[in-house]
Amino acid sequence: MNSQDSIYRTYNVSPVINAAGTKTRIGGSRIRPEAIDAMERAAESFVVLSELQSAASERISELTGAEAGYVTAGASAGLLLAAAATIAGDDFEAMAQLPVTDGVADEIIMPRTHRTAYDHAFTAAGGTIVDVGTNDVELGTGAATVEPWELHGAISEQTAAIGYVEKSYTQPPLSVVTEIAHEHDVPVIVDAAAEVPPVANFERFIDAGADLVVFSGGKAIRGPQTTGIVAGRSALIESIALQNLDMHIARDIWDAPSIIDSVALEEGVPRHGIGRSAKVGKEELAGLLAALESFVTEDQDAVYETWMARSTYFHQQLGGIEGVETTIDTSGESRAPVVELSLDPAVIDHSATEIAADLRSQDPRLFVGSDRLTEEMIVLNPMCLTDEEVEYVLERLLEAITPKATSNVEPFTE
Numbered sequence: 001m002n003s004q005d006s007i008y009r010t011y012n013v014s015p016v017i018n019a020a021g022t023k024t025r026i027g028g029s030r031i032r033p034e035a036i037d038a039m040e041r042a043a044e045s046f047v048v049l050s051e052l053q054s055a056a057s058e059r060i061s062e063l064t065g066a067e068a069g070y071v072t073a074g075a076s077a078g079l080l081l082a083a084a085a086t087i088a089g090d091d092f093e094a095m096a097q098l099p100v101t102d103g104v105a106d107e108i109i110m111p112r113t114h115r116t117a118y119d120h121a122f123t124a125a126g127g128t129i130v131d132v133g134t135n136d137v138e139l140g141t142g143a144a145t146v147e148p149w150e151l152h153g154a155i156s157e158q159t160a161a162i163g164y165v166e167k168s169y170t171q172p173p174l175s176v177v178t179e180i181a182h183e184h185d186v187p188v189i190v191d192a193a194a195e196v197p198p199v200a201n202f203e204r205f206i207d208a209g210a211d212l213v214v215f216s217g218g219k220a221i222r223g224p225q226t227t228g229i230v231a232g233r234s235a236l237i238e239s240i241a242l243q244n245l246d247m248h249i250a251r252d253i254w255d256a257p258s259i260i261d262s263v264a265l266e267e268g269v270p271r272h273g274i275g276r277s278a279k280v281g282k283e284e285l286a287g288l289l290a291a292l293e294s295f296v297t298e299d300q301d302a303v304y305e306t307w308m309a310r311s312t313y314f315h316q317q318l319g320g321i322e323g324v325e326t327t328i329d330t331s332g333e334s335r336a337p338v339v340e341l342s343l344d345p346a347v348i349d350h351s352a353t354e355i356a357a358d359l360r361s362q363d364p365r366l367f368v369g370s371d372r373l374t375e376e377m378i379v380l381n382p383m384c385l386t387d388e389e390v391e392y393v394l395e396r397l398l399e400a401i402t403p404k405a406t407s408n409v410e411p412f413t414e
């Protein structure tokens with residue numbers, strides 16, 4: 001698409017060319033055409049949302065091996081709902097007061113090294129995070145992240161769940177944590193927001209004993225940015241549904257959807273729960289389901305090859321510049337092969353920070369990976385680019401990375 005035609009120009013806002021990867025602050029990922037099509041069709045008619053969530057639950061259950069599933073308004077919303085479910089369970093009184101937890105077990109135990117900015121979602125639901133272990137294992141002081149006995153020791157009558165963040169380097173292994181938790185009948189919530197691909201990871205954490213696993217729908221799945229998936233035990237998913245759905249129902253003529261056990265409603269109907277503020281629309285639900293089908297059936301190797309071809313091109317075209325060293329890093333967390341450009345400050349006119357800032361101020365704006373600017377490194381992620389945009393990225397970088405002007409001053413010699 002021509003960036004001149006971008007809808008954002010209507011609002012006098014410059015569009016962004018994204019060489020930074022799936023970053024929410026610039027719009028996440030490139031939604032799949034199948035998902036857009038599904039959203040358009042979903043907009044044409046109404047549907048009972050709880051029935052559509054029940055159908056989604058069955059599909060998520062097939063893909064993950066979990067008992068049930070739910071579509072949320074992002075992985076962060078999924079973490080909030082997971083916390084709400086483990087705190088309130090099937091107790092309508094507890095649901096009604098969240099995030100206030102008077103008289104309700106609300107502690108969510110986390111290994112300290114798993115704390116992230118996203119665990120605010122646990123506290124937003126009323127959870128109290130109790131972290132255990134050591135927060136730094138890099139200092140060489142003989143520390144491990146967390147020992148199994150520390151998790152044992154933290155579990156009490158006040159425990160609602162254990163929170164676990166899945167990354168390739170997280171310790172201890174999930175199966176060790178789920179075993180300890182289940183000895184005490186405590187559920188484990190896994191934040192696996194960015195852990196697919198590989199598609200096999202949909203099953204991996206459930207297989208390792210997780211009770212609820214949360215994925216983002218707006219990263220590599222390339223569904224609507226505002227979607228996520230929770231997979232897990234049906235009793236917990238039912239609690240999520242009760243606390244997320246709009247519960248203003250005409251009870252006498254209401255057919256409980258399969259996701260909600262109708263027996264639970266004999267005592268009455270809960271009010272709108274804490275999750276009502278994180279609602280999911282029919283368009284997002286349909287879009288996520290379509291994106292999911294496309295994601296699990298596409299040729300992942302071919303997708304990887306496309307990314308690799310773009311990164312190889314950057315590597316070849318930029319590697320020849322004096323003062324720039326390029327490498328393709330395939331080990332990173334983003335799962336795409338990224339190109340690292342190391343700039344030699346003795347040769348290159350501007351710092352990596354200045355160059356990245358300059359690229360952002362262009363029209364259209366160009367965002368490059370900026371997590372390592374202080375190391376004089378610019379990172380290019382191929383995931384969110386089109387082939388035409390690859391050219392734009394290359395041209396802008398060739399303009400921006402220039403050698404220092406040669407000085408007229410005679411070098412000092414003794």
Ligand SMILES: *Cc1c(COP(=O)(O)O)cnc(C)c1O
Nearest residue numbers: 074075076118193194216217228
């Ligand atoms: C991206 C991410 C999230 C949030 O996902 P959203 O779908 O944007 O809400 C949560 N946890 C981790 C570890 C993430 O990487």
